Amino acid sequence: MHVVRPRKNTAGRRGPIACSKLSNPYCEKKQMQKRVDWLVTELNTVGGTEIFLTQMAPLIRYAGWDLHIITLINGGPLIADLRHQGVPVIELDLKNKFDFGIIFRLNKLWMQDPPAIIHTHLYHAGILARFVAHWGHVAPVIVHQHGPESTRSNLRVCVDRLLSSWTYRYVSTCEAVAEILKTREKVSPTKIDVIYNGIPFPDSLVDSRPIEWPVPDGKLTLVCVGRLSPEKGQHCLLEALEKLDPAIVSVYTVFIGTGDQLNSLIAESIKLEIQDRVSFVGLQQNVYPWLFHADIFVLASDWEGISLAILEAMAAGLPVIATDVGGNPEVVVDGETGVLVPPRNPQALADAILQLAANPTERQRMGLAGRQRVEKYFSIQETARKFEELYTQILINL
Structure with missing residues (x-):
């Protein structure tokens, strides 16, 4: 059995380097439009959601949106990659679950430099954003539901239901997750947009074999x-x-x-x-x-x-x-x-x-x-186009 032990801070399934190499802008860079803030709980875990955000953010900026990413917890291997691609990342230094000062730090940030749209990713970011945005009358909030989270506790479900009225739109990654939002969180279908995740498409099926290919010949x-x-x-x-x-x-x-x-x-x-x-x-x-x-x-x-x-x-x-x-x-x-x-x-x-x-x-x-x-x-360019359509529609309707 061949085992490679993980290095520190590599809790997810892949790193950012390959993703940035495969990411190509889907249009010529336009003049910057309204500011959009993505609030995410953390970028310390290199998982599917975090990789998706790293791939998507440069495309949104190339499309002309003044996108900033705000992470509640400092650090993570993806932050340097995002900044290298020209995406501003703000770290709010959440120390623990009792660090209630995070509310005031986020409110101060948004009072000084208010976004036109707030788009949240992952549970805790969604809760905090809706509370602060409603309290400070900041901007409409989009809550992005990346997965069904089948193990979500009853308490979390109740909190989500209570905050539904403070949520301008929900984005679901698939019809199955949209159905869960309707039945479990009791979200109105009129507030849900289904936007499939997309990926950068590899140009070729020919690539060198991994250096440490462990598979015996003939298997x-x-x-x-x-x-x-x-x-x-x-x-x-x-x-x-x-x-x-x-x-x-x-x-x-x-x-x-x-x-x-x-x-x-x-x-x-x-x-x-x-x-x-x-x-x-x-x-x-x-x-x-x-x-x-x-x-x-x-x-x-x-x-x-x-x-x-x-x-x-x-x-x-x-x-x-x-x-x-x-x-x-x-x-x-x-x-x-x-x-x-x-x-x-x-x-x-x-x-x-x-x-x-x-x-x-x-x-x-x-x-x-x-x-x-x-x-x-499921191309990442199509996903970016639908994000842009959603943002434009929200600004028109405000």
Whole structure:
């Protein structure tokens, strides 16, 4: 078993460097328009939401919007990358959950330099922004719901419902998350805009093999990209791999990402006696070389919004095996671009792996269809265009 231990401050699944290399402005830079502030809880975790913001922010500025990012918690590997791309980042130095001074620091900032629109990302940023903006009559607030957050507590749901009247618009990453906003948070459908996440599309499927490629020659390669945490379902995938008879199908699985489940997953692979069939390679700044040299992408999450990992795998021409949860069915067309299976079902996952492993023609067909689907519906340029349309509409209606 090959294991790469994470470096400090690399809690997510990939770093910012590859993303910035792939990000291309979708239009000529225009004269700066009204100021838009993105308020985010933190940029310390390199996860899907944080990577999405890092990719998207330069495009919004190139489109002419005076975008600033405000992070409640200082630091993080993405801040330098954002500033390098010309995106101003303001750190508010939230020390702990009892640091109520954050309310006054944010209010002072917005009183001195008020934005035209406030767009929040992640739960705590959404709560604070609505309170301060309402208190100071600052600007309309957009709350961006990136995922279903199935484990959200009743208290958090109640707080969200109470603050709904202080929310100008909600942005949902998919129809499944929009439905949760309607039913759980009781948000009016007229206040919700569905804007799919998009990714920078790789120009070529040819890339050099990763330097530390751990897969033995002749093995069918599965790759799983994601934070190593319970909701991502890596334990379920390990159980599925144990069910595959090596005499029938010889597969090797590469796990990309870091998280607090790493040691538990290593121990589980040893317990299941499959440690010679898996590798944990840690955070990778550029996942595409790994994807280009894999055969199948697998994600066994308990819940998802729009998974950037799935979009990247499809853009790399891989067939996808994913759980039928959240926004996954809106991305992966079952039987056309991949296979959808029930969550927390190792046997169904194993059956899907066996199905694709035995059919290289089917894998190639699904991979091509997936790449075409991402290029058509999930480009980062299209997402940026819809952000700009939303901001323009809000300013017109004020």
